[in-house]
Amino acid sequence: MNLMWRYAKKYKNYIFLNFLCVFSFILIELGLPTLLARIIDKGLVPKDFEVVKTTSVWMLAVCFAGLIGLILLAFCGSKISTSVIRDMRDDVFAKIQEFSHEEYDDFGISYLITATTNDAFQVMTFMQMMLRMGMVTPLMFIASFVMIIYKSPSLSVSVILAVPFLLMGVILIGKFSAPLSEAQQKGLDNINTNLRENLTGLRVIRAFINEKFQEGRFEKINKIYSETSKKLFKLMAVPQPGFSFIFNIILAIVIWFGASQINLGQLQVGELVAFIEYIFHALFSFMLFATVFMMYPRAAVSAHRIERILERVPRVTENINGITESKTHGYITFENVTFAYPGNSDEPILRDVSFSAKPGETVAFIGSTGSGKSTLIQLIPRFYDVTKGRIIIDGEDIRDYNLSFLRQKIGFIPQKALLFTGTISENIRYGKHDATQEEIESASKTAQAFDFINQKPDKFNEFLAEGGSNMSGGQKQRLSIARAIVKKPDIYIFDDSFSALDYQTDVKLRTALNSITKESTVLIVAQRVSTIMNADKILVLNEGNVVAEGTHRELLKTCDIYYDIASSQLTKEELE
Known part of the structure; x- marks a missing residue:
């Protein structure tokens, strides 16, 4: 509720109008039974048709006013709820843009998508119900209850006795629906994850003829979601028949004792009709409020998931007051950089990496799969922050820069072209x-x-x-x-960005790049030795350590790992 109110209070004028409509609606709904009682007791019984005509006109006026009130109530509810969810989605999306890769890894893409779409929709649905029914029903119940006691204290006993049972039912259903709602949303996350993987990996699935296998996986996840949803919807379906049953019993009791009181002259027919209408409004309001109350756990789960995103403090922050200018352009220094992915501090991906690069220089990184090449260059634009050591660009620690300014210096070409x-x-x-x-x-x-x-x-x-x-x-x-x-940019970072190119295009592209990167620093991660042969400096990585550094010719003579990689790709003539 705190999250919803935080956004809803921006629209105080509409909330106030909504509140006025609620009061007018209650007065109209309770006024009609009172006017009906007057028609019966003062008009039809004594056959005074002037009273019937006058009161009927008042009833038409009340109905027309009620129609306007309902329209305004619906308008206010829709306006507030849709505006709130629009603002909420905008804020969630903006917050996601601030996340580092650590937060993406922690939440998972499917969680973020579900929170922005389905969870936001659940909150919107609840807000609409709350504004249209959640405000009306408690006040309607109280007002109806007062009228019931006022009209006939003796007949009101049957209603008073039923209330504790109704309250107990609502509380129990609300208690059991909360864990089911949470499980349902997690099930939807799993469906989104599976569907995303299936659509992304469609070519692989077809290549290995695993369509049936994927269908089985999806069917299993979907079945779990379906079973959870069935349990939740069955639970949510209990109140309506239960309330109807209790209402019918109370109605029968009231008519029985009411008829006796009419026979004794203690109650008039019109008053009994009005009394039944008040009971209907009281119990129906209670049932609607119970529906809103039972929707709350589901909305609370969704709101909590959204709030979890909004309250998450990114590890890599914008640093608004950070450095926004530099005298030099493109100087990079790694000083004893160690990095471990969050939660795996005992197993660093990089250990004590140190090197430097300057404008006009091309520095390449090569090594076996999993040696930490791509991780290393992802630290430069601060996709992650180093665990130990520091990275210096143009004389300043990258953490001291304004993040946007830092990334403006860098042209990053990822391994997977997007x-x-x-x-x-x-x-x-x-x-x-x-x-x-x-x-x-x-x-x-x-x-x-x-x-x-x-x-x-x-x-x-x-x-x-x-x-x-x-x-x-x-x-x-x-x-x-x-x-x-x-x-x-001042710095070009190529994360194995030439892997899909044929050798001829690769050579042409690198030749063309040389002419425009003379004053820039170029960092290249590559698997092809031919791509980095002409680099000014090549760093060989193995299990997170820089095991050798030098030019292509130097490394062929001094580094066995580099020689093994090169010999697997180059001819004997090229190795000499």
Whole structure:
């Protein structure tokens, strides 16, 4: 409730109007039985049709006013709930943008998607119910109860005796529904995870003819979710027939004793009709409030999941007051850097890594799979923070920089090329939003993408599908490289970004890069020795340690690990 109120209080005017509509609705709903009683007792029984006509006009006016009240109530409820969820989703999305990779690893992508979509929807549904029924029903119940006691204290005993049983039922259902709601949302997380993996890995699944296996996995997860949902919905279905049963019993008792009192002249027919209407409003209001109350555990679970995201303090922060200018551009120094993924501090991925790089220099990293190459370069733009040691760029610890300014210095090309839905031009301009068409074309030429772009029907306006799925792996890599080039950064980081290119394109691209990176620092992670042979400095990593450093020729003579890698890829002539 705190989360919902924190957002709802921004719309105080609508809440106030909603509250006025609630009061007017209650007065109208309870006024109609009173007017009906007057028609019966003062008009129909004594056959005074003037009273019938006058009171009927008042009833029509009350009904019309009630219609306006209901419309305004629905409008206010919808306006507040949709606005709150819009703001909440915006804040969740903005918060997710602040997360480092550690937070993504901790929450999981499926959790974040479910929280932004389904959990937010659950909160919105509850807020709508709360604003339309949660405010009306308690006040309606109290007002109806007062009218019941006022009209006939003796008949009200049957209603008073039923209330404890109703309360007990509501509390028990609310208690049992909370863990089921939490399990249901976790089940939805699992479904999202499985579905995401299935859609992402569709080619692998088909290549290994594992469609049936995947169907079995999904069926198992879906069955667990279905069983949990069934239990929850069965529990939520109990109140309505239970309330109807209790209401009918009370109604029968009231009519029985009411008829006796009419016979004795202690009660009038109109008063009995009004009394029954008051009972209906009281019990029906209680049932609706119970429905809202039973929805609360489910909404509370969803709100807690959203709040968990909003309250999470990212380990890597923006550092708003950090450094936003530097005298030099592109100088990098690693000083005894040790890094372990959060929760695995006993097993560092990198140990005491030290090296330096300067503008105009190309530094390459090579090693076996799992040696820590990609992890090392991900520390530079602060995707993670170092565990020990420090990374210095242009004379300052990277943690002292404003994060946006730091990343503005870096052109990062990830191992897996990722493109966004939109045109080729928009994807390249993602590196620099105000890039001109000439800059875009120049970057694409350097990245060896210009020719294949011009072969497309719409050229730079060619529309890319989700993730660039209508492009080949090599084309996606070249567009990713063009996106970094157009930015003209101080530091280029290539995380095995040439792996999908053929050797001829690889050579052309690296030759073209040399001409535009003369004043920049270039860091390359590669598996191909041919890609890094001309690097000014090559660092060989093995199990998180830098075991050798030097040029290609030097390492062939001094490092067995490097020689083994090179000999598996190069000819004898190239090794000499």
